[in-house]
Amino acid sequence: MAKEMVLVSGGAGYIGSHTTVALIEAGYDVVVIDNLSNSDLGAVEGVRKITGVDVPFEQVDCCDKEALRAIFKKYPFNSVIHFAAYKAVGESVEQPLKYYSNNLGSFLNILELMQEEGRSNVLFSSSATVYGEPDELPVTEASPRKPATSPYGNTKQMCEDILRDTVAAGAGVKGIALRYFNPMGAHPSALIGELPRGVPNNLVPFITQTAAGVRECLSIFGNDYNTPDGTCIRDYIDVVDLAAAHVAAIGRLVEGCNKKDYEVFNVGTGRGVSVMELVEAFERVNGLKLNYRIVGRRSGDVESVWAETSLANNELGWKAVRTLDETLAAAWAWEKHVRGIE
Secondary structure, X not given: OOOOEEEEXXXXXXXXXXXXXXXXXXXXXXXXXXXXXXXXXXXXXXXXXXXOOOOOEEXXXXXXXXXXXXXXXXXXXXXXXEOOOOOOHHHHHHOHHHHHXXXXXXXXXXXXXXXXXXXXXXXXXXXXXXXXXXXOOOEOOOOOOOOOOOHHHXXXXXXXXXXXXHHHOOOOOEEEEEEEOEEEOEOOOOOOEOXXXXXXXXXXXXXXXXXXXXXXXXXXXXXXXXXXXXXXXXXXXXXXXXXXHHHHHHHHHHOOOOOOOEEEEEEOOOOOEEHHHHHHHHHHHHOOOOXXXXXXXOOOOOOEOOEOOHHHHXXXXXXXXXXXHHHHHHHHHHHHHHHOOO
């Protein structure tokens, strides 16, 4: 029987590259497309080294419908995992039209071509930002979505709605949206990991870059929140575990195990970890002392959020298994690899 083929848009990015590895290891054929606007071909090379598979790569912008159409004509995939999107919250506030144009336009093109070409399965990369400042913790898939605090977050909500409505219209498309919490870490091989351009938006690469001397000091935004140590609490999930959730979700679509044609799952650990806990764990695991300082709160930061994961655990047969220590050790190994640190 021929292998199932999956198109991974944004597959040269952080989560996309790890998911590509996991798909190949699970026996899927994968085609990667990416416009390389915020990613690097080195990630594709890393995937090839880890898997030993010369995974096809095409430099394509999903906003270019005709270029995307050519990919649909060239490769016989029936499933798409859509990662390709701009993702910097602050930038989205400053340049909302850039975010709406790219994030919505690219997804609309994917869905229109899925319909035109008779392809069935769409897995959308969503975010826990859709929950905003939650009324109750942990958040479940039934927790209310709050008004987005940024255009970036709004595009995630809107893309979920577009997928839901497309599926409901009987377009021949089935969809799953995975709401990620806070991905971090790197592949245990240290051949792929998070490599932000410019100043990192996420905590862990800021920690590792500070440890490597790339950043002078780590800023911790606020220690006066209503949490045990005063710093914000998040659900940090290892990127390798997150990649495994995508494999489980694609399998659910391919095998027709989905109970509804559109489903949503939280992808987290189910455990909240504070910023200060994370910093101290990184120091302990890697035998380092970080230069950090407490500064004022950052606008738009939610105080606490973590996932209720039983739906994903039970329906997808998936569970986060990597420990915080393993994740932080892998993140530092990746940073050292990138910087040439022995």
